[in-house]
Amino acid sequence: MAEQGVTPQSEDFNAWYTDVVQRADLADYAPVRGSMIIKPYGYALWENIQAALDARFKATGHQNAYFPLFIPQSFMQKEAEHVEGFAPELAIVTHGGGKELEEPLVVRPTSETVIGHAFANWIQSYRDLPLLINQWANVVRWELRTRLFLRTMEFLWQEGHTAHATQAEAQAETMQMLDVYADFARDQAALPVIKGRKSDQERFAGADATYSIEAMMRNRWALQSGTSHNLGQNFAKAFDIKYLDENNELQFCWTTSWGLSTRMVGAIIMGHGDDQGLRLPPRLAPIQVVAVPIFRNDDQKSDVMEAITAAVQELQDAGIRVHLDNRENVNPGFKFNDWEMRGVPVRLEVGPKDVEKNSVALARRDVPGKEGKQFVDRPQMLSTVTGLLDSIHENMLREAAEFRDAHLHEAATFDEMVEILEAGDWALAPYDGSAEAEDKVQEATKATSRCFPLDQEPLPQGTACVITGRDAIGKAYFARAY
RNA sequence: CGGGGUGUGGCGCAGUUGGCUAGCGCGCUGCGUUUGGGACGCAGAGGUCGCCGGUUCGAGUCCGGCCACCCCGACCA
Incomplete structure (x- = not known):
């Protein structure tokens, strides 16, 4: 393969x-x-x-x-x-x-x-x-x-x-x-x-x-x-x-x-994004829910298509951006991977068992594998999807914030700053705002100043820039940047 | 603009001690069987080998020039 x-x-x-x-x-x-x-x-x-x-x-x-x-x-x-x-x-x-x-x-x-x-x-x-x-x-x-x-x-x-x-x-x-x-x-x-x-x-x-x-x-x-x-x-x-x-x-x-x-x-x-590909935030995703029908034969096909079309319609009527993937030249497994790579937040599956039990399967992109998949009774579909979209948004925001916070560090000296930056993280340190200081950091680590974050206390009078030793004007983040 | 790399069907590549009909995988088309985590069989379509010039009986293959793209640096949202 x-x-x-x-x-x-x-x-x-x-x-x-x-x-x-x-x-x-x-x-x-x-x-x-x-x-x-x-x-x-x-x-x-x-x-x-x-x-x-x-x-x-x-x-x-x-x-x-x-x-x-x-x-x-x-x-x-x-x-x-x-x-x-x-x-x-x-x-x-x-x-x-x-x-x-x-x-x-x-x-x-x-x-x-x-x-x-x-x-x-x-x-x-x-x-x-x-x-x-x-x-x-x-x-x-x-x-x-x-x-x-x-x-x-x-x-x-x-x-x-x-x-x-x-x-x-x-x-x-x-x-x-x-x-x-x-x-x-x-x-x-x-x-x-x-x-x-x-x-x-x-x-x-x-x-x-x-x-x-x-x-x-x-x-x-x-x-x-x-x-x-x-x-x-x-x-x-x-x-x-x-x-x-x-x-x-x-x-x-x-x-x-x-x-x-x-x-x-x-x-x-x-x-x-992750190793599987895109992960799109639900509120901006062009497709919020992708619907994948599953069937073995023509009898099942007509039942499943009827059920899934109705489900798609209900979601659409509620203002959700839904795409029905009715391609017949690829199997469901392929579609799952394909849409995950494209970052669609929620996958809706309807198969023969769902038709029989009047249920649907819902899988969330931000939680891989079986853990992220649930079967819900058909009447609960819309409310579950709506809740999922919000929950995925919150979870992605939380994950991104945790990831970021885990890689922000304060530096008290130039050596500490270099160590943090060489490890690939962001360093927050008192900085005098000068070009020469920035150049020195860049030469040592390829990182540049990103900004003086607005969310900071004024520095005590006479706080020294960790790079030049002159008076700092505030704490600034330094990092590798695109 | 400096360093490195790559240009061969749509995509990824092999073929590069010159040799005859340029291959392979994926994808694509048709038919059939499949379908709850990346299916399979059979039959097909598709290529001025980046461009220009040279060497040669013969060039994807050798030589020269050019172009494009990718990666890494310097500059930038």
Whole structure:
């Protein structure tokens, strides 16, 4: 029998990832290096992410709009840090309609500049504020090294852009959206994340401060899964985004931006998957329940199909995403393995014995083998499935949190820090926020600073950075990161 | 962009001391038997051997160049 599964995680985590993405039909390689084809199953997952986030954006007062893919090159050059930060990864269009363009067009790597330009026109008075906009779009960054979902030259995301009258309001917005991401990760994706502030090296080019949610993958690498920036008045000044306040005085706005991309799909894959393949969080899974009929002959077939069709209908009517696997060229055992690899949270089986006893079998993806399988009376099916979906969500979240917490350690000295990082875990230590300290850690361990977690007490006066010995500005997590 | 590797039916590979009709496994199509944890039999379909050039009576195989992809590093959501 040929090996039909994916490379085990323990053997080669990156190979496991690549295997799973392709075998589970999430994505495919495209003709152009570094770009990807998102297949229907992967896109359905993204659509569910979109729907959940979009609802949260609307609930917090944001409106969707769409800004153009092409940005005049001069726009990118108006904000000093922004130019420098993005210059190496820009795709630039120099020709159109067979002629060289007067001014080259940048394919957006992010939209602060075009949106800043528009905001400057839209905003006149304090009555126009706050302006709360989001767009769902594709962006392009010319990456050297790419990986499906985690880093591709073109990716899908949403980018929120807001303008406010005061610094405090902008900061409140920045933190609110970080919370939205963290809550989404926990409540929809079953991923516990750490909210924190980025070091200066990791800060967005043009931001005063960048915050992120960091998730731990099953190989203990960190994955930045969402970011929220307080842009201060940097873009307001570069694009002349001004308003008249109540005293008829002209003021610069305070702006923010925040984004979450298809990288979240990678976070879900690597944050939950096991040696069998994907494990999708029930609230985002494109298929929440897969129904597998089992029969030996035509008599049984008609009885079983009738029963299972009714069961599927009942679940569907209750709003559950169900797929009936009625393929006849593969046997049930194959289907079990196939759907487990694809990460479907719940499997419903109906066989002759179930028809006879008016029952169904339900198996949960997060608990392997017989332990995770139960037979329930048909009238209890719907309530059991509903309960299972919630229970699987809670269990996946708990497992991920326990795994993460088991691999977080505090370091009191540089040696301790190196020891923790070399073992592959995350180290939390007082850090002065400097680039030279970060470089030193990276040289020693390949790990970088992930964030200063928001959830921490202020350090006692004079606490030393474990790397440089200078005054620390807070405790930061360091880890290997994608 | 540096280091390593790989390009042979859809996928995974063998064939590489040049030799005639390029094989194997999986998958695919048809028919039949199967079906509660990755079924089996029989019959089929499917290949400009990554591309270009060279050597040779003869190139998947040797030589040169190019391209693509994967892995590891440096840079990044």
